[in-house]
Amino acid sequence: MRRALPEPVEEAFAPTGWPEGFGEGPEERGAVAVLASLRGITPRNLHRLCWREESASAALAAIRAGRAGSDADRAHALVTDADSIVGASSAAGARFLTPHDDEYPSSVLELDDPPVALFVRGARVDVSERRVAIVGARRCSSLGGEIARDLGRRLGSAGVCVVSGAAYGIDANSHRGALDAGGRTIAVLGSGIDIGYPRSSADLISRIAEAGSVVSEYAPGVPAEPHRFPARNRIVVALASALVVVEGAALSGSRISVDHALDLGRDVFAVPGSVTSPLAEVPLALIRDGATMIRGADDLLHDLGVTVPAEGERPDPPIELPDNERRAWSALAEPLLPDAVARTALLSLPDAVAALIRLELRGLVRSAGGRYERTLLGVQARGDHPPADRRAPGSA
Amino acid sequence: MVTRAAGSVEFPARFTLVAAANPCPCGFDGDQRKHCRCRHDRVELYQQKLSGPLLDRIDLRLRVPRLTKQELLGSEQGERSGVVRDRVQEARERQLHRYESIGVACNAHLSGPLVRRHARLTPEAEELLASAVEALALTGRGFDRALKVARTVADLAASQHVGVEHLAEALSYREGFGEESFARAG
Numbered sequence: 162m163r164r165a166l167p168e169p170v171e172e173a174f175a176p177t178g179w180p181e182g183f184g185e186g187p188e189e190r191g192a193v194a195v196l197a198s199l200r201g202i203t204p205r206n207l208h209r210l211c212w213r214e215e216s217a218s219a220a221l222a223a224i225r226a227g228r229a230g231s232d233a234d235r236a237h238a239l240v241t242d243a244d245s246i247v248g249a250s251s252a253a254g255a256r257f258l259t260p261h262d263d264e265y266p267s268s269v270l271e272l273d274d275p276p277v278a279l280f281v282r283g284a285r286v287d288v289s290e291r292r293v294a295i296v297g298a299r300r301c302s303s304l305g306g307e308i309a310r311d312l313g314r315r316l317g318s319a320g321v322c323v324v325s326g327a328a329y330g331i332d333a334n335s336h337r338g339a340l341d342a343g344g345r346t347i348a349v350l351g352s353g354i355d356i357g358y359p360r361s362s363a364d365l366i367s368r369i370a371e372a373g374s375v376v377s378e379y380a381p382g383v384p385a386e387p388h389r390f391p392a393r394n395r396i397v398v399a400l401a402s403a404l405v406v407v408e409g410a411a412l413s414g415s416r417i418s419v420d421h422a423l424d425l426g427r428d429v430f431a432v433p434g435s436v437t438s439p440l441a442e443v444p445l446a447l448i449r450d451g452a453t454m455i456r457g458a459d460d461l462l463h464d465l466g467v468t469v470p471a472e473g474e475r476p477d478p479p480i481e482l483p484d485n486e487r488r489a490w491s492a493l494a495e496p497l498l499p500d501a502v503a504r505t506a507l508l509s510l511p512d513a514v515a516a517l518i519r520l521e522l523r524g525l526v527r528s529a530g531g532r533y534e535r536t537l538l539g540v541q542a543r544g545d546h547p548p549a550d551r552r553a554p555g556s557a
Numbered sequence: 558m559v560t561r562a563a564g565s566v567e568f569p570a571r572f573t574l575v576a577a578a579n580p581c582p583c584g585f586d587g588d589q590r591k592h593c594r595c596r597h598d599r600v601e602l603y604q605q606k607l608s609g610p611l612l613d614r615i616d617l618r619l620r621v622p623r624l625t626k627q628e629l630l631g632s633e634q635g636e637r638s639g640v641v642r643d644r645v646q647e648a649r650e651r652q653l654h655r656y657e658s659i660g661v662a663c664n665a666h667l668s669g670p671l672v673r674r675h676a677r678l679t680p681e682a683e684e685l686l687a688s689a690v691e692a693l694a695l696t697g698r699g700f701d702r703a704l705k706v707a708r709t710v711a712d713l714a715a716s717q718h719v720g721v722e723h724l725a726e727a728l729s730y731r732e733g734f735g736e737e738s739f740a741r742a743g
Binding site for chain 1: 566588589597600628692714723726
């Protein structure tokens with residue numbers, strides 16, 4: 162697969178992980194807390210500084226002395242004390258983790274620019290747990306949203322934790338799917354742990370904090386800013402063993418996540434779309450570059466080697482539809498205007514509209530932008546596409 | 558009706574409002590060819606400019622998608638407007654006749670209780686309406702207005718009763734604007 166060019170490293174390289182004893186003991190913990198609250202220095206530069214200075218306390222001293230970091234960081238470091246940060250973190254119901262803590266996930270240490278600290282709300286991030294990241298467009302299509310939700314649901318019921326970024330669209334749907342199934346899910350925020358951003362996801366984030374875990378590398382009070390979201394993606398990917406891209410337009414954040422996945426050697430899966438759909442640009446480019454194409458949850462679980470718990474989970478047998486509805490359904494091989502459905506299905510326009518509305522009330526089709534299209538539920542319920550594991554019985 | 562400190566003045570007017578709007582600031586939300594570049598919260602803000610109560614009073618809402626080449630070239634010629642005019646006149650006459658005793662000219666002018674009395678739904682249509690109230694989250698006003706449109710569709714089809722196909726068509730006109738970004742939120 163084609164790899165993104167690494168960014169030029171002008172300073173001396175830093176080894177992976179952290180120096181011996183980093184973040185261990187009260188003084189180091191305090192220093193890590195203050196370092197985590199700096200807004201000017203990038204995680205990469207902070208990581209290098211910590212290796213150069215060999216401890217968090219020494220790195221903080223260097224910043225306070227003006228030997229590293231920006232003036233704003235220096236001013237901030239001089240007036241900020243660790244207790245206020247750790248206190249604000251507890252007040253937000255979060256645990257403050259340094260790399261020395263057992264709960265700090267070791268897979269995150271594989272990053273070139275690992276977070277100096279993590280703030281975690283909710284359940285402990287289990288070391289042994291299997292995790293899959295799902296990312297994609299914020300402005301996803303209705304179908305893309307359904308696919309993400311279905312992936313989340315199926316991973317959740319198969320006991321795989323779903324990691325995503327709590328953003329609108331694909332992210333939110335993946336988390337919701339996992340929650341629907343009573344499964345585990347982790348949301349990685351691009352803002353301070355106490356800030357529910359985006360606001361449209363605030364409720365979702367609190368539900369994840371109850372049923373799963375919410376993670377951020379940012380100290381309480383750090384606002385959401387555009388550059389924090391690409392940075393957040395590296396943690397989403399690092400926490401997981403595989404990355405699934407559902408929809409993404411060219412030049413989108415999904416591509417950044419994929420670059421991280423390649424750097425970290427994670428498996429990349431992509432859900433394809435139509436070659437004419439702008440939202441299929443990233444997934445199709447990924448598939449062409451060697452990512453594994455999946456048509457849905459069955460393919461993904463099969464490829465991950467995850468055994469699906471109960472055969473009773475299979476969708477109900479295909480729904481029998483009245484004649485007009487069946488004909489309208491068959492016509493919808495692609496999204497169509499109602500009059501095109503009428504022509505293709507050989508129905509009068511009023512009959513076609515009536516059939517479409519009834520199909521919509523059954524949840525099998527939806528109206529999107531003036532045309533009617535099949536829903537994922539519809540495709541599954543009608544059994545038009547046999548799931549992958551029927552193709553290869555017993556191989557999962 | 559205009560109300561100011563000095564008092565209220567009524568300006569009686571019967572009008573038909575015809576309006577067009579873009580789905581989002583860039584105009585490409587839901588387009589199959591060109592990806593909309595608007596932030597989702599901007600789309601919501603944009604669509605919220607038309608408030609729910611206002612939209613609820615607009616009876617026929619249609620999404621007009623970009624047509625593909627096949628759709629542009631392949632569509633049959635529409636009806637001649639003279640034919641449509643005759644059909645509309647017949648429907649108006651049917652309504653005049655039906656409402657003669659109550660002094661109302663057409664479906665649009667019926668009050669809520671009268672709509673429900675005169676709609677004459679088939680049992681099948683009643684059933685569809687019941688499920689639509691839930692599925693489409695119809696308001697009381699939306700319910701009455703959908704019924705009036707359904708009655709009109711039936712009149713245009715010269716049908717005594719409002720059948721399921723008439724009601725379905727009426728319901729499909731209540732869907733054109735404002736729901737999609739919510740559906741996407743999942």
